[in-house]
Amino acid sequence: EKDKELIRGSWESLGKNKVPHGVVMFSRLFELEPALLNLFHYNTNCSPTQDCLSSPEFLDHVTKVMLVIDAAVSHLDDLHTLEDFLLNLGKKHQAVGVNTQSFAVVGESLLYMLQCSLGHGYTGPLRQAWLNMYTIVVAAMSRGWAK
């Protein structure tokens, strides 16, 4: 449907430059919720924040996040096949101290990155399409917190 076209069309260009776009997204995330930086233990004593953002371990995580988004975009027709993977990914994030509420802020940061990179291409329907996909991904990850 229309949502999938919008997502695939926009990811076609963004997906070629995953790391820089991921850095924009996470810079925004740490601006909105600086405490999240402490969950990355390899970054406990770097300041300013910008130094953390260029550490190899951090860029590694950014790359991992972008690859998960890439997988979701590739599986728009059968997102349910990622359920087990995402549930386990959620469990890992619970273990490192992430709170499910933070995923809302991650979502905002994702939209911010899309807006920055797409400019006029960032339309209401496109925003909604991404939000819908992100909500499915986060719902699956959040099941990892269930007791």
Ligand code: HEM
């Ligand atoms: C692993 C933090 C959001 C994907 C990790 C690790 C930390 C972490 C501390 C373990 C160390 C590492 O592998 O670098 C966070 C924080 C987040 C966040 C604070 C924001 C609230 C996300 C999101 C995704 C993601 C949104 C993907 C949609 C991954 C992956 C791994 C990982 C794929 C590797 C898991 C593995 O080792 O199997 N994350 N993360 N993270 N994160 Fe995140």
